[in-house]
Amino acid sequence: MESGPKTREMFLRAKKAIPLGVNSNFRYWGDDFTLVVKNAQGGYLYDQDDKKYVDYRLGFGPVILGHNDPDVHERVIEAMQIGNAYAMTHPYEIECAEKIKAMTGVDLVRFANSGTEATMHAIRMARAYTGRDIVLKFEGCYHGFHDYTLWNCQPPIPGCGYRRNPVNVPQCSGIPSRISDLCISIPYNDEEILERKVKDNFGNIACIIVEPLMGNMASTMPKKGYLEFIRKICDEYGIVMIMDEVKTGFRIAKGGAQEYFGVKGDLVTYAKSMANGFPLAAIAGPTKIMGEIAYQQISHGGTYCGNVVATSAACATIDAIEAGALDKVNAHGKKLADGFKKILAEQSVPAIVQGPDSMPGIVFTDKDEVLEFRDWAEGDHGMYEEIISEMRQRGVMPDADSREPFFTCAAHTDEDADFTLNVFEDSLKAVLGK
Ligand SMILES: Cc1ncc(COP(=O)(O)O)c(C=O)c1O
Known part of the structure; x- marks a missing residue:
């Protein structure tokens, strides 16, 4: 679909000032298709040509209540009366940390500004705490834009080697190849390979960083017992388990994946869905690790960390989540997922609809289940697009x-779900008829 004339004109203007016309490579969909937004309200997004879309990107996930949420904005505007960035402690960040502690059961919280920062700091904390350097991650998992984990996020197959011993492929140029020595990447959901890699690297692995469900791979779920197995291995080998809850945190349950799956990480990273789209992230964990953050022990900081705007937005967002906003988020997603399954079955299209209600993913595949990146990669992604x-x-x-x-977000309506399912059915038929 080509964008409308005003959108296109604005995009060409953007390209003259911003590489690719976007501020994150993931946002570029080609010169003819990349949208420039005019505004967004509730569950809807409008482009420069005033074309309306029911929005299921929601800024890559964070807008859990809906765009321009009046309560969040009111709280932010009120908070801004006292200023924004002092680089000193203020009541909103204390209140926000207290709310996160109460909702998730963690001991201590430190704020950052993005998921990338949060996972980068969590990895440093794990390295400092264990005195080891190696990070173990899973193929297909994404943990942000720092060099430590930008390996085998979406690697070429067979370029990333044999699955029992994957070859690390960087996401792009500019990542020093030597950093690969500090990263082991293995398939998700395979206990035997995980245990063997940990034994082979005995005493050298600082942390296992894991998306508790693969939010960057169409919401591929952990096998029953898999997160518990990672927990057990981390306990046995003195490894820090980092649950990267940047996508799942406060979305799939009030207490995130830790509550949803009943498994605790040592360190947890949160970002999206914390502040309804205002830039805020957090690293949280037990006093035994987080308490080591001290001058010249474990260093963490940042000029904008815990600013008034972001933390007041988070206070309002967390209040709404505590008051039950996720019920709507889940109900909408469940209606979508059930509808997708029904339509796909009626059209005899082999596909898997998977993941929790608030973030269902679709994979076009003949397989009975998708367990890891290499399963997912065999799917028909051209058809999806x-x-x-x-x-x-x-x-x-x-x-x-x-x-x-x-x-999905709390502002999506039942009518939006009906409309979306009709659109999905028509779109599927259009593609099948080509
Ligand atoms: C699981 C996970 N971790 C980390 C990140 C990085 O977060 P950010 O884009 O806020 O830097 C993302 C972003 O999508 C993510 O999905």
């Missing part, structure tokens, strides 16, 4: 990248 393009044309906006799930 074609369907999403048809959906966008008809006014529904999931991300075109088949790794992204459909994110």
Whole structure:
């Protein structure tokens, strides 16, 4: 679907000032298709040509209550009366940390500004705490833009080697190849490979960083007992388990994946869904690790960490989540997922609809289940992209990248779900009829 004339004109203007016309490579969909937003309200997004979309990208997930939420904005405007960035402690960040402690059961919280920062700091904390350097991650998991984990996020197959011993492939140029020595990446959901790699690298692994469900791979779920197995291995070998809850935190349950799956990480990173789209992230964990953050022990900081705007937005967002906002988020997502399954079955299209209600993902595949990146990679992603393009044309906006799930928010209505399912059915039929 080509964008409208005003959107295109604005995009070409953006390209003259910003590489690719976007401020994150993931946002570029080609010169003819990349949108420039005019405004967003509730569950909807409008482009420069005033074309309306039901938004299931929600800024890659964070807008859990809906765009321009009046309560969040009111709280932010009120808070801004006292200023914003002092680089000193203020009541909003204390209140926000207390709310996170109460909702998730963690001991201590430190704020950052993005998921990338949060995972980078969590890895440093794990290294400092253990005195070891190696990070173990999983193929297909993404933990942000720092060099330590930008390996095998979406590697070429067979370029990333044999699955029992994957070859690390960097996400892009500019990542020093020597950093690869500090990263082991293995398939998700395979206990035997995990245990062997940990034994082979005995005493050298600082942390296992894991997306408790693969929010960057169409919401692929952990096998029953898999997160418990990682927990057990970390306990046995003195490894810090980092639950990267940047996508799942405060979305799939009030207490995030720790509550949803009943497994505790040692360190947890949060970002999206914390502040309804205002830039805020957190690293949280037990006093035994977080308490080591001290002058010249474990260093953490940042000029904007815990500013008034972001923390007051988070206070309002967490209040709404505590008051039950996730019920709506889940109900909408469940209606979508059930509808997708029914339509796909009626059209005899082999596919898996997976993940929790608030972030369902779709994989077009003949397989009975998707357990790891290499399963997912065998899916028909061209078909996915074609369907999403048809959906966008008809006014529904999931991300075109088949790794992204459909994110739902509390502002999505029942009518939006009906509309979306009709659009999905029409789009699927259009692609099948081609
Ligand atoms: C699991 C996970 N960790 C970390 C990040 C990085 O977060 P940010 O984009 O805020 O830097 C993301 C972003 O999508 C993510 O999904």
